Amino acid sequence: MMLSFRCFLFSTSSPSSYFSIFLPKPHSFLPFTFSQKLGSYTTSSSAQSMPSKLLFRQLFEKESSTYTYLLADALHPEKPALLIDPVDKTVDRDLALVKELGLKLVYAINTHVHADHVTGTGLIKTKVPDVKSIISKASNAKADLFVEPGDKIYFGDIFLEVRATPGHTLGCVTYVTGDGPNQLQPRMAFTGDALLIRGCGRTDFQGGSSDKLYDSVHSQIFTLPKDTLVYPAHDYKGFTVSTVGEEMLYNPRLSKDKETFKNIMQNLNLSYPKMMDVAVPSNMVCGLQET
């Protein structure tokens, strides 16, 4: 059994404390977090009767073709919510939607350090100071909270499980939905740029590696149930959602063997993103994140 110091985020059954962050001592780490989670699930009156409590919106920023995702626990009294991959240019739209839907935004999360647009996480924090920014520890970027593989980010009774999917960048992660005994069916995987619909993220900068990306997708995404919905960070062809099973069969890059995949990735001949020189340094500090 591996015990380590980690930043864990989880809900409790108290409406006023829908998220908490603990740095427990190694010996108390596992039993403590498990019992908290079980307490939350078993005391929830909705656990058996209301399987569809996830509020979900897919939002689009057209200049960078970026998807931002809004998720919330709609049955929780405070409707805690999070945004995945917000873009600076569409922060006002996203926050207006949060307000209209009566949600309480608690986290602004990135799948990786983006190279093509400035993240909205820093700007969101200036407008909603209680919001915590989250990124993977492996990204080496600044944020309020850092996640590692296996961590769970709770918002109400729902969580995102963190899976390491490096290859597009070193610190790329995929977030997979779950809610304990009341498992959301089907699961949703927010794959960032690791897996795009019928494509994948490029591997020619930011510590990219086609070898790593192939292994990441095959071991961390293609092992999920085939009906898992795939929601990427970008789409350039008009797609909005796919499934793991569909991508395993029809992804023109990742359905191939590793050597063919590496050859494809070596010959993409894409020009660098127009905003790369501005976006990467800015996103290393979460857009406007204070250092």
Ligand SMILES: N[C@@H](CCC(=O)N[C@@H](CSS)C(=O)NCC(=O)O)C(=O)O
């Ligand atoms: N033309 C766009 C950048 C397009 C691009 O490079 N997209 C990235 C994801 S954003 S880091 C990518 O990995 N694309 C893979 C592909 O196959 O298209 C711009 O100038 O911003």
Ligand SMILES: [Fe+2]
């Ligand atoms: Fe990217």
